[in-house]
Amino acid sequence: MNPLHDTIFNFLRTLDSFVWGPPLLILLVGTGLYLTIRLGFIQIRYLPLALQYVFGGKKDPDSTGEGDVSSFAALCTALSATIGTGNIVGVATAIKLGGPGALFWMWLAALFGMATKYAECLLAVKYREVDANGQILGGPMYYLEKGVGSKWLAKLFALFAVGVACFGIGTFPQANAIVEAAHISLNAPKEITVVILTLLVATVTLGGIQSISKVASTVVPLMAGFYIMACLIVLGTNFHALPAAIETVIQSAFTGHAATGGFVGAGMMLAIQSGIARGVFSNESGLGSAPIAAAAAQTNSCVRQGLVSMTGTFFDTIIICTMTGLTLVVTGAWTGDFAGATMTTHAFAAGLHSDYYGPLMVSIGLMFFAFTTILGWNYYGERCITYLFGVKAIMPYKIVFLVLIASGAFMQLDMIWVIADIVNGLMAIPNLIGLVMLRHVVIAETQQYFASLKLQHQDKNPISAQ
Template structure:
């Protein structure tokens, strides 16, 4: 045992509990709930319309911007679909029991409204940098909309921390290195060298290069992982109804893997589900707006609708697939944790000692790699806001150094650091959303009034 390590970990745990205590959870869910009610359950009523924007070629490159609306969504998804979908879900269920999955769903439902609002504001208040690229995100709507430079700088500082020390580096690198070693016996040093070269090759090309890779890789990797989960769930179809019932019932009893009905408590299930859900889909954090701001669009509402589907894909679909796979196979009650738990679930569900774990490892490596790419861009936008375009190259060099060193940090500390900086990043963004709620509501009303009148005009003409 290392006393210094234990002391540091205990200190970080205390800070994490304070950051992710009831006030932040209430602010996150409360903001989403408020926006849901004021926008008339937009995430449910207009989800089909939003999905049509995603899957239709129409309007993908309409308006000013750096990349297509679809590419902006894929860039945001590249950052959100990561270890949180595999490791994060397993961690949440290990701590809070199967009920944590229900709280992830609830957080995601309200989070869709939050994601819609923050991406709408990102497009509305965006501007161009000295290199001619679009700049947008919470920094800009906090400064230009709210009129608070200190809140804007606070967000940029914390978001930069997430990019360098949270979601963007350490958890992803650690996941890739472990998966490569466990599945293919590739030495840690070889994986680090190759990963650093690949990240440098893509990210030095800027947003267009990152978006190009994301637009190709994200749909394929998500489809691959969903198919793998469906194979497990199909093979365990008889256990699926009981698994769903357990998820719902244990959300209100606090049944945990480690302590039965006595251990976790409902609060731990809620905290685990919401915290891991936010870690995965990033609704309310303010990250996705930075990608949305680069979209070629002439409507902030259009991009808001497109962007909110990211939370739907990430949590309602992919995290659900992982969670149900863990429950139907009984993996959540095993002695495993994190990626090892999900690997065990696939091995048990597919009755395979090789192909199941291989699917998890390949999915995890692709998910983690694209998350690194997306967060590299987010960090770049924050460093540009704080110090100007001259700071981009030094930032990218530092980012690559952190990638190279990420595999040598203990996993328990990684998740604590990631959780802390995530929570701190969310606070100024959520304050901005609350203060700019009337802008979101008025822009939404104007857009749908226009759609309605256009539809009526078409009907009358016909």
């Protein structure tokens, strides 16, 4: 090992532990818990309505309005950024660090995170505006400036968000995952994969939000369906081990887990920390990224878009991360000496009894998920750069972004994940402050919307309302 690399890595790991210490975890989960209670468990009570909005079963006048893309396309753009390596590599990393119990804490973080995602996306639509190119601008930087009245906090968020786009979720982990997956499953030379990836990203992102959302609306549902089906096949063939796996997840969430096979053992606190941190990395609730995409939605109602957006956390963590986590536990892959994508690949190979089709499924899922994440984060970074420096800075930003994708493919994995964790945490802090300070706006808008819905229902059904 390089002594300089070790020194930098140890410093970054110390900084990461500080950023993701108890204060941030309490702020993240505490904000979600507070909003859950004050909004009357909105993520449970109104999830069926939100899903109706997503899949078009519930049409209303609020589904059209000022915006760049449809509500569904905005959700797919947000999901393109959230469904990525966190769902495959991040879950494996969390379970490797904290044991199967980390999955339980992922679930809990996601449950409260749905309320957080609802609130931040509601605020994004409420405080959005239009840029010099006629495109919609919105997200935490706008509700921090216009709602909270703090321009420096807004600029701080935008700066950290550009850091995440360029040095965190948006580039390094995704590019590295694509190159490694293509090399392992297809034996593709890394240099060729990097060139193809960079050209594909350039082709899509130069078209702006319409181009990105069009690709996301097609690729995300297809790839999510493909990956869920692959996991269901593994879980179906190992159905006998499923009850014991769920029991192991719940038990080790509260007791930790002793050393088993290649797993070194972990206490309850490590299970909580790794589960919540990796869960947030995956679904991005509270980070303030999804509101940037939500702001572009064609809608007249900030509450309606908040409901649509909160389903992103449900799809990402409650469904897809659960599938990955249970696959790792039922196959026993988590107890081996493997880590990251290799652990998930081993789980699929063991679960499908195939050293070819199992790894191929993981590699295909990983490549597509990572590619769409790059697209989504390119857009997030672009909106933040526009906020900081205006539309003239968009093209220089896109060029730098493409260069970073190419370089990220050759970075060491341990360094990549620590950098991503640090900038993620820094980005969440100003956004969460904004959510806490604007909580009364969220509550008032929510109460007004559902009171209006109730009146509409009474007008349509006057007899049943009496």
